[in-house]
Amino acid sequence: MKELFTATVTATGGREGRVQSEDGVLDLALAMPGVKKDTTNPEQLFAAGYAACFDSALNLVAGKEKIKHGGSEVTAHVTLHQGDEGYSLSVRLDVLVRDVEKDVAKHLVEAAHKVCPYSRALEGNIEVDVEGRTA
DSSP states (O other), rough: OOOOOOOOEEEESGGEEEEEEESOOEEEEOTTTTTTTTBHEEEEEHHHHHHHHHHHHHHHHHHHHTTTSSOOEEEEEEEEETTEEEEEEEEEEEEEEEESSSHHHHHHHHHHHHHOOOHHHHHHTSSSEEEEEEE
């Protein structure tokens, strides 16, 4: 398999610390939600990465299948759960595909879910609910 690139990010201080990318582009303070203003948390960072990757996968599929649409938007909801066996995550993706029929949007969302690297990595590991809609 051909390696395209490797992202390198270092975290210090856990949820009350900081994350910094090797190239310095990413440099963010972390805190639990609602604790400190102007901070992020691991779940927001994961949601951002998954949403961006899924949107790219959807547009890749649309391009390969020559399906024209009026743009797409993916909102990722990543939930942190605590149970008897510890912590876990779940994800809900709300996918908007503009200017296509409902069945075309559904097809694009299902196909994107099969090729998105995040979706593939999470398959069978955490609950991922994907909902597509049109506008």
